[in-house]
Amino acid sequence: MKLSILQEKLKKGLNITEKISLKSLTLPILNNTLISTEKNFLNLSTTDLEIGIKWWALAKIEKEGKITIPSHLLSSFINLLPNKKINLSLKGNDLDIECENYKTKIKGFSADEFPIIPKINQEEFVKIKSFDFCKSLSQLVDVAIPSTTRPEISGIYFNIKKNLITTAATDSFRLGEKKIALKEENLINKDYYLIIPQKTIKEIINVFGEKDGVLTIYLSPNQVMIESLMEETEHPEIQIISRLIEGEYPNYQEIIPKKFTTQLTLNKEDFVNQIKSASLFSGKVNEIKMKVDADKKEVSVLSQSIDLGEYQSSLPGKIKGEDLTVSFNHKFLLDGLLNIKSSEIVFDLNGDSGPGVLRPLGDDSYLYVVMPIKSS
């Protein structure tokens, strides 16, 4: 292998692929990045056996070849080089790296030992704007939690139709759901129901969150692949390939209430601030109380602790329906509120023990269901 590439380009690629490279003791090759040539392109690949990331860039290839190199060492070193031409050349398993007055030899390991990242059938796919997709995912990715007894809720649920993606996450105490309309008619022959690991979704947000352009989501029964293309060549630039979680996702639609006994419309920032303040006095159960006074058009937020003291504040709001006193875990409320970007929120309540639903005002694409703490 012999090639040259600009430092800035290589650095960008390594920063994308390095993150997935594990500190694996049982399979040390997973700490490495597979570097290989493919015609005019340099390719970097990493995998943790669950997710694989591939990245390509145009490079001046003088001699083909492949090798694996410790990811963290390589990335740290390339990051420190000046933004000049880097020459890579392979001698046995040693990768010589030259850049201006820097000259380094890194010991590599044979590419043959590197696990093969499986290919996916590229017939069924939908296209979506990168920015919209990642912003939507970030509204619910943190709701899921790792669960060994119920692996399906440790992933993010996707229902993919030709013109709509519905995605949801729950930890059984609360639930986030987001619908993303697809602009183009997409060429899939059936609807897809997938559970994608939370870690994959976080990686997708990391890698594509700041990127403009369009992503293609390739669908298959056991795997999913997210791909972006290079602007100039239409060649793939980044591919994230992930296994899916097997199992049946809970029929969460059932727990989304269709009505309310009390509906609040509140300024989000004020509400968030008062919940944060109340949380300081909420003690170990994280309980804060909301008192809705429809006549006064006012919601009070209360909390108290024997050790610390008492808290009370109020904020004005539009109120429909009955007066109500209801308690929530402040963390669950805040998680939902902070995922909403609008300045006003709608909060549908169902008595002191039925589920509450948070929504951005005037936007039905996102909802967050949260269960009250039952009054003792």
Added chain:
Amino acid sequence: MKLSILQEKLKKGLNITEKISLKSLTLPILNNTLISTEKNFLNLSTTDLEIGIKWWALAKIEKEGKITIPSHLLSSFINLLPNKKINLSLKGNDLDIECENYKTKIKGFSADEFPIIPKINQEEFVKIKSFDFCKSLSQLVDVAIPSTTRPEISGIYFNIKKNLITTAATDSFRLGEKKIALKEENLINKDYYLIIPQKTIKEIINVFGEKDGVLTIYLSPNQVMIESLMEETEHPEIQIISRLIEGEYPNYQEIIPKKFTTQLTLNKEDFVNQIKSASLFSGKVNEIKMKVDADKKEVSVLSQSIDLGEYQSSLPGKIKGEDLTVSFNHKFLLDGLLNIKSSEIVFDLNGDSGPGVLRPLGDDSYLYVVMPIKSS
């Protein structure tokens, strides 16, 4: 106690005093802030028994009094309030806090239990610009390390004369020294030799580092106090009072070499970058090698590890004296270099086993002595 004060002011004070408030299990009162009135002023005090911090602000005092309140709770709560008038009033040991639509009662503890922060004799003092003082201290504060066997080197050494402060820190592997000229003739009757705890110096940098204006350093045999005044009233705004470390500071002047066998003048950024790169290949002993070639006017930086590979880079420099190969711990070199703000550095070397001295080019006020790793 009954008083009112703007949220922004109180928040500023709490952010300054809170940091020193400990999570102390043996003496829980140390987790608290002493709030008291002094004529027209509100005073906040915290202490960890080694350092005490006092802060004052003008407030509308309706009734005098004092109480101690859990520092972290109070500060977190006040931080979240809107920037409006806050009313504080004491009922028994409960502090009622009202601000717009927020109403809170925090349980306090009697001020009588709060340790007395000792007063210092205010006859002997020097004055110094806050910004200069903190910037100088930050150049060496991290060189000191906690040491139970040699408590004196766990502090920062000060030699204070009428027109010059000399300050130094060492961990016995390296040494930083900074001289700060004092503009005014200061009214002290003798020279002072102090060892101030590292923690106090860090707190001084934290509290005064971003402030304009002049600090007064009050000197006594067992304590030191750093004070800033309010612009409007000339009343003290902040006081940090600290105990001193007893003992004799090592006669470090002895180990600062007065000559060199090789002198390098190098671009700091390039040198730093090459040391960082070399450090990646330096293995567990952190050893990097420098090779000075006077004819070529070039310094090479080298490192290698059996597991990882080999590194080599070079940078041009002005070189006086002999060719030399010498090894250093890259961490110690970097610590010194990163404390130097100039773009060019001078590095005096004394063979492969004598101490090296780093200095900013054209500035004799700072120096950093570092010992080579002896070649095996």
